[in-house]
Amino acid sequence: MSLTDIRITAEHALGRVEEIPPGEGRTFVVGGEQVAVFRLRDGSLHATQAACPHAGGPLADGQTDVDVLVCPLHLYAYRWSDGSSTSGAAPIRLFPVREVDGEVVVEV
Amino acid sequence: MTAILGGRPGGVTSLQVDDELETRSRLVVVGNGMAGARFVEEVLERGGGEQFRITVFGDEPHGNYNRIMLSPVLAGEEHEDDIVLNSHDWYADNGVVLRAGTRIERIDTAAKLVHADDGTTTPYDHLVLATGSYSFIPPMTGVRADDGELLPGVHGFRTIDETRAMLAATGSCTRAVVMGGGLLGLEAARALQSHGLHVELVHAAPYLMNMQLDAEAGAILERSVEALGIAVHLDVFATEVIGGDRVRAVGLADGRQIEADLLVVAAGVRPNTDIGVRSGLEVERGIVVDDQLRTDDPDVYAIGECAQHRGEVYGLVAPAWEHAKVLADVLTGTDPDAEYHGSRTATKLKVAGVDVAVMGINTPERDEDELLVISEPKRGVHLSVVIRDDKLVGATLLGDTRKVAFLTQAFDRGTPLPEERITLLVHLSDGAEEVGVADMPADSQVCNCNGVSKGDICGAVSGGCGSVGEVMERTRAGKGCGSCTSLVKRIVEWAADGDLAEDPAASWYVPGIPMAKPALMAAIRERDLRSVSAVFAALAPGGKDDAKSKMGLTSLLKMIWGTDHLPEKDGEFINDRVHGNIQRDGTFSVVPQMKGGVTTPAQLRRIADVAEKYEVPMVKVTGGQRIDLLGVRKEDLPAMWDDLGMPSGYAYGKSFRTVKTCVGSDFCRFGLDDSTQLGIDLETRFQGIESPAKIKMAVVGCPRNCAEAYVKDVGVVAVGSGRWEVYIGGAAGASVRQGDLLATVDSPQAVITLAGRFLQYYRENANWLERTYDFVPRIGLEKIKAVLLEDSESIVADLDAGIQRSIDAYVDPWGQDGRRPATPGQFRPSLPLIPLPKVPVR
Numbered sequence A: 001m002s003l004t005d006i007r008i009t010a011e012h013a014l015g016r017v018e019e020i021p022p023g024e025g026r027t028f029v030v031g032g033e034q035v036a037v038f039r040l041r042d043g044s045l046h047a048t049q050a051a052c053p054h055a056g057g058p059l060a061d062g063q064t065d066v067d068v069l070v071c072p073l074h075l076y077a078y079r080w081s082d083g084s085s086t087s088g089a090a091p092i093r094l095f096p097v098r099e100v101d102g103e104v105v106v107e108v
Numbered sequence B: 001m002t003a004i005l006g007g008r009p010g011g012v013t014s015l016q017v018d019d020e021l022e023t024r025s026r027l028v029v030v031g032n033g034m035a036g037a038r039f040v041e042e043v044l045e046r047g048g049g050e051q052f053r054i055t056v057f058g059d060e061p062h063g064n065y066n067r068i069m070l071s072p073v074l075a076g077e078e079h080e081d082d083i084v085l086n087s088h089d090w091y092a093d094n095g096v097v098l099r100a101g102t103r104i105e106r107i108d109t110a111a112k113l114v115h116a117d118d119g120t121t122t123p124y125d126h127l128v129l130a131t132g133s134y135s136f137i138p139p140m141t142g143v144r145a146d147d148g149e150l151l152p153g154v155h156g157f158r159t160i161d162e163t164r165a166m167l168a169a170t171g172s173c174t175r176a177v178v179m180g181g182g183l184l185g186l187e188a189a190r191a192l193q194s195h196g197l198h199v200e201l202v203h204a205a206p207y208l209m210n211m212q213l214d215a216e217a218g219a220i221l222e223r224s225v226e227a228l229g230i231a232v233h234l235d236v237f238a239t240e241v242i243g244g245d246r247v248r249a250v251g252l253a254d255g256r257q258i259e260a261d262l263l264v265v266a267a268g269v270r271p272n273t274d275i276g277v278r279s280g281l282e283v284e285r286g287i288v289v290d291d292q293l294r295t296d297d298p299d300v301y302a303i304g305e306c307a308q309h310r311g312e313v314y315g316l317v318a319p320a321w322e323h324a325k326v327l328a329d330v331l332t333g334t335d336p337d338a339e340y341h342g343s344r345t346a347t348k349l350k351v352a353g354v355d356v357a358v359m360g361i362n363t364p365e366r367d368e369d370e371l372l373v374i375s376e377p378k379r380g381v382h383l384s385v386v387i388r389d390d391k392l393v394g395a396t397l398l399g400d401t402r403k404v405a406f407l408t409q410a411f412d413r414g415t416p417l418p419e420e421r422i423t424l425l426v427h428l429s430d431g432a433e434e435v436g437v438a439d440m441p442a443d444s445q446v447c448n449c450n451g452v453s454k455g456d457i458c459g460a461v462s463g464g465c466g467s468v469g470e471v472m473e474r475t476r477a478g479k480g481c482g483s484c485t486s487l488v489k490r491i492v493e494w495a496a497d498g499d500l501a502e503d504p505a506a507s508w509y510v511p512g513i514p515m516a517k518p519a520l521m522a523a524i525r526e527r528d529l530r531s532v533s534a535v536f537a538a539l540a541p542g543g544k545d546d547a548k549s550k551m552g553l554t555s556l557l558k559m560i561w562g563t564d565h566l567p568e569k570d571g572e573f574i575n576d577r578v579h580g581n582i583q584r585d586g587t588f589s590v591v592p593q594m595k596g597g598v599t600t601p602a603q604l605r606r607i608a609d610v611a612e613k614y615e616v617p618m619v620k621v622t623g624g625q626r627i628d629l630l631g632v633r634k635e636d637l638p639a640m641w642d643d644l645g646m647p648s649g650y651a652y653g654k655s656f657r658t659v660k661t662c663v664g665s666d667f668c669r670f671g672l673d674d675s676t677q678l679g680i681d682l683e684t685r686f687q688g689i690e691s692p693a694k695i696k697m698a699v700v701g702c703p704r705n706c707a708e709a710y711v712k713d714v715g716v717v718a719v720g721s722g723r724w725e726v727y728i729g730g731a732a733g734a735s736v737r738q739g740d741l742l743a744t745v746d747s748p749q750a751v752i753t754l755a756g757r758f759l760q761y762y763r764e765n766a767n768w769l770e771r772t773y774d775f776v777p778r779i780g781l782e783k784i785k786a787v788l789l790e791d792s793e794s795i796v797a798d799l800d801a802g803i804q805r806s807i808d809a810y811v812d813p814w815g816q817d818g819r820r821p822a823t824p825g826q827f828r829p830s831l832p833l834i835p836l837p838k839v840p841v842r
């Protein structure tokens, strides 16, 4: 591990979960990163980088299900399980995210 | 003779580019043969359809067909329709533009353009040459007529058109000479013989198949071929075609003449390199490429038979497909460092009655090479292997190919050889039966053309492929010469253990719910499912939602329930969620409704004011006679709509969009009727109606067709005396199809009624994203006429009621969501912080 590999992460509260409608994503700027957070219909939260690795598409405008997130620009898809792409793009970066007392808390 | 193999029923082929501005780089492929088309498949498989706008040029008018199978076609064992690999439709379905029947003459590598023989030029970012080879016609007196064409009765054997010509000739010819005793010549000779022709073979080398066999094996092959009744003349050149206006005899160098009315020249092939030569690329025997298949121009690549790699030019399909794979890896970035290091080649002769399989070298080349030969000339059997460092480096199997599977595997994989070398060639137990499927090791190669192992096939079965066809599709096993298909079938059956089915998913309306459209519609009605999530919960396997199915389901629910469906924003594509068309930089484009292309000075002023106020980077008149405000920030959308005070023009939806009109009788001196008014009426009636794909209409005031009505989903043409022609299923995107005349009616009201009926019929019966230009030919014009005009299925009243329900449900979305967001943060920007290219301002 080199020095540049060490990232200091911190938890950030992003506001009430109701701010993110079920099934949709919203973008937040935290810790110098732009993060897209999704609330799936099964209640789970997922967070990823906001820009699509393919050509910078706005991932928060994409469509999602329990398995994948599809970018709206060219429909590249990414797995929630590990961020890898099902369609040959580079992987997306996922961030740990959870709900604490009705608040969305993301670790960036 | 002119039928187009793998052609498209309706006419011209290619894709329909959607309204998004093009962001993909341009990948141009020259040559639509086995290498070119396979390369495109490999690119698409790696998601390259999103990366590249792909254009393929082929000078044959056909789709892509399996050239290897021309021998069985010539023999009458296969029908030409069965050798189609990729039909024109396939290209269209995959968004690939196929310019079949167009030859590329020259590349301008400086300007990055290709020049076609029809005078057009096409720009590229990456260019792939896959021009293959042509039949070499050696110089012979009299072989060509004065105009330079081959003399009637002389044929090469390379393309389907040549094959068809030979097949046609077999009807009238009785004696054939085949020039060339290689694989191709032998296959041609046997095929012609099967049509009852007397065939003689002339070969310039001292023995047959001299490229692959040694003299001894060649001699045995000769006897087997003669035993079939084919006369063989060795070590002699054919030097003359005698006949003048057509073939009557073939003259040999030693003075003999062979009577014949057909001459097939199979004297070898030459790579099609002229394009490379003319364009200044490095060309030796083939177009010279490096390990990444790149020519000396960094953006030009060559694959297949036209390419020369490390001094080798291959005349087989397996290397061409390896090229395709490596290049697809490189260009799509899947594996930018992928390299091709040459192929080990193995061939099999496709001649019934003569079994020949050859791989690698046929004689020892180094002192320490081991050679093992079993020769039984009387039985026509000759088997040999060459072993180097305990690895198999060559094998020749003539007359008995039972060991070919094991040897191929040993050759390809370098698997260890048995101590007793003799067992490589004979079955010591005399158990001559093939190894049972169950006993085959998982890594044994089944399809040599595509390098598919038994394990790959079993993997496909356990991965969910439920039919032989699906397995072949997924693994590509059996998609080459086809000689392994029966083995593939047996393995699939064994692996599936009797659990085989027809491919079901093909008929599903959306991928996530295993139901065809009619069944899905019935289930939705029956169970009263009114939201996308309710449909998933009730009908999807495991109740699981599926992102790729959502948009199609939303559209279906809106059609079925109208205002009574429960909207869910996450069931919509972003375009529908914010009622604008997403652009490459994440901004949106806004197109206000402008019915029939008619506007007013006040509207124009308002549009101008709004464009200035919101700093719209580009204002553009669209092809659909409207004004497009491009580059609008998502958060500005509601305020802009408010300021515009005009309804949405639906330029973003899978829905009815616009009616183009000409000026018609109001002003045009040719106008026969009021096309403008009818256009406005149509647009008013059908505004915002969801449909399986976008719908565009046009009305023109006379057959001069100024608003291009013949190429719209619904096109209406005034023909005088108050009568109107109604055309359906036309298109003029990258794909062009003239609409079919549905009916001629005698009032604008009748046009509106008929258009509504057709629209509803299409909405209820088309597949998701199926445009009318595919739908109409699929259903058939006659059937549509019967249903809509004669009410053959007694559904016209339902259709009328159905469309009326949707019309009644129309509300302008800009008015609604603009005032109060449908969900929290509906218009919050999702734009990344990183700077992105903006839509250019000119």
Ligand SMILES: Cc1cc2nc3c(=O)[nH]c(=O)nc-3n(C[C@H](O)[C@H](O)[C@H](O)COP(=O)(O)OP(=O)(O)OC[C@H]3O[C@@H](n4cnc5c(N)ncnc54)[C@H](O)[C@@H]3O)c2cc1C
Binding pocket: B030, B031, B032, B033, B034, B035, B036, B057, B058, B059, B060, B067, B068, B069, B070, B071, B102, B103, B104, B105, B130, B131, B132, B133, B157, B158, B159, B184, B272, B275, B303, B304, B305, B306, B314, B315, B316, B317, B318, B320, B347, B348, B350, B481
């Ligand atoms: C009858 C027959 C039997 C065969 N049997 C076998 C076999 O059993 N096993 C085996 O491995 N191989 C076999 N082959 C060889 C195999 O077909 C070729 O190796 C393979 O087709 C090569 O693929 P390719 O794409 O490089 O060339 P091709 O398939 O020939 O494709 C090249 C295409 O490019 C087009 N083209 C050329 N120039 C231009 C231009 N300037 N602009 C636009 N288009 C252009 C040509 O019209 C052609 O359609 C056989 C060939 C024939 C003819």
Ligand code: SF4
Binding pocket: B017, B018, B019, B020, B021, B022
């Ligand atoms: S023709 Fe239409 S879809 Fe094609 S690039 Fe132009 S605007 Fe886009």
Ligand code: SF4
Binding pocket: B662, B663, B664, B665, B668, B669, B670, B671, B672, B675, B700, B701, B702, B703, B704, B705, B706, B707
């Ligand atoms: S289509 Fe006929 S009526 Fe309409 S503008 Fe053209 S010429 Fe005039």
Ligand code: FES
Binding pocket: A052, A053, A054, A055, A056, A057, A058, A071, A072, A073, A074, A075, A076, B050
């Ligand atoms: S930018 Fe996301 S798929 Fe192209």
